[in-house]
Amino acid sequence: MSKNNNTQNVTVDLVITAHDMQDCLDECLASLTNQTYGHFRGYIIEDGSLDDTAAIAQRFAQTDERFSLFQTPGIGAAAARNFGMDKVDAPYFMLLDGDDIFHPTMLEQLVDAAVSTEADLVVCDMVQFVHDPTRAHEQRTYVAAPWSLKKSQLPDPSSADWKVHPWVNWHTIPGNLFAAFMGWPWDKLYRSAFIRKHDLRFPEDLSNSEDMLFTYEALVLADRIAVVDDALIDHRIERTGSVSSSRAREPLAFYEGLKRMRDFLQTLPSGEGNGAQNAWGALRQPFLNWAFDWTLWNIETLADPAVQAQLIKMLHDDQFALLELRAHNPAYFTGYPRTMARYASLLDDQPDLDANTGPLGALDQLPYGSFKPWCQANIVEKLAIKRRMRKNKPSEW
Structure with a gap:
């Protein structure tokens, strides 16, 4: 539980999207049940899976009242995230992928940072591992990803200014905002009122790059971005059928996103x-x-x-x-x-x-x-x- 008394009763909504993730969703949801910060609601958006993803999600929803299952008919990642965001009514929320694993103190650290800095966004670091359903957690190789949070683009955390104002925005960041943070949504905690104020949504007409647009628009609009310099997420890579595979089908979607x-x-x-x-x-x-x-x-x-x-x-x-x-x-x-x-x-x-x-x-x-x-x-x-x-x-x- 959080050591910050101001965060003891702050609820966080977790939008967890999942499509054909029977080989990894259980581990993802189990990592959320093990959070040291328990004031959350998990909205599992199961989007038209053809495997046992829905059954796994249903089991968690039946045994842990913090989880709810919503099923959509294969509407795609962007629409599924928008559907989940429409359910959010907590002060803060996260947009999580159902194939990642979350460290026990993730929510505690992110909420503490958000409340103490009054941030619109909080970003954490991550490590990555190659998907292999035959390997247990302790058998995997976890690799640091220094490109996911480029500290060289951020203020020196030991500086006097950082101690007074432990947050950044694009106006104050010493480096490149686009280089400092990745354009994906799942390593960030969002202040709900901030997202609603700017009516930020995932574009549903792009086959990929929708994450980039939502995330960088939020980063540019944020008055305060707090950073938790700890790897709090194990990010799974090289899983067949992931959203990133759509790049092969529409290789120029990235350029439409840039425009x-x-x-x-x-x-x-x-x-x-x-x-x-x-x-x-x-x-x-x-x-x-x-x-x-x-x-x-x-x-x-x-x-x-x-x-x-x-x-x-x-x-x-x-x-x-x-x-x-x-x-x-x-x-x-x-x-x-x-x-x-x-x-x-x-x-x-x-x-x-x-x-x-x-x-x-x-x-x-x-x-x-x-x-x-x-x-x-x-x-x-x-x-x-x-x-x-x-x-x-x-x-x-």
């Missing part, structure tokens, strides 16, 4: 976004650096080589116009250390393209910093590249 996020920033009314008068003027470069990085990631991680080649050609032909790659000097886009090397590698790997005529110009003139692509590296630099590949560092921040 909507840019439009949101450009039309943010005066007085919104921490009272700033010109959010786009302040956030343009951080957003474009992040958008370029995310575009590269979406291309790099496509499994279909033919589709990947199509998107690389689009990148070469400057068809991702909102990135403004021709409008700025390449140095403008060096907010992410490996961006130039990744861009050059994608273009150089396509024999049918003249990599030097891409939107950033000749490859040998790009500001690579410490991370040159293979095609531009000397022998010593190639050894360094191989060493990084072996270590497989998840972040270069």
Whole structure:
């Protein structure tokens, strides 16, 4: 139970979405029953599963009165989350995936931070593990994910300012807001009145990237974002049938999401976004650096080589116009250390393209910093590249 007397009776609503999760939902819900902070209601949104997911959810709803089961007819992740948010009437809520596992003190720590800082949002760290239903908890390998909460972009927690104001917003953050936090909703606690005030919803007409839009709109609009620098979630990866698999079916949905996020920033009314008068003027470069990085990631991680080649050609032909790659000097886009090397590698790997005529110009003139692509590296630099590949560092921040 929370040590903060002000949080003793604060209820948290948990929206838990699940689709075909019979091999992991039990562990997820069990981790919630083991929370040290017990004042929660769990709304399980079972969305058209074809396996025993509903039966597992029903069992928890029958044995623990804090859980309720709602079944929807396969409406999709965004609509299921919106359906769940419509049930929320507690002061705070979370949007959880039914395949993750939550540490016992997660709710206690997040609620304490929210109440003590009067934050609109609280973000925590996580670790990840590869899905394998044959392995028990103690047999898994849990790997830190330093890219999920980039502390280099946040204030120094030992600073005097942080001790007085232990929260950030996009106006006060020393680094890049889009880089500091990931655009997924499940590692965050939300103040319900804040979400209702801005009528934030998940767009239901996108096959993917809906999480990004909801989350980054919330982060930009938040007056106070508190951070709990502890890994409180075990995030499951490489599970067949996950929502992220939809990227293969509609590989350009990410770009539609980027366009909507840019439009949101450009039309943010005066007085919104921490009272700033010109959010786009302040956030343009951080957003474009992040958008370029995310575009590269979406291309790099496509499994279909033919589709990947199509998107690389689009990148070469400057068809991702909102990135403004021709409008700025390449140095403008060096907010992410490996961006130039990744861009050059994608273009150089396509024999049918003249990599030097891409939107950033000749490859040998790009500001690579410490991370040159293979095609531009000397022998010593190639050894360094191989060493990084072996270590497989998840972040270069």
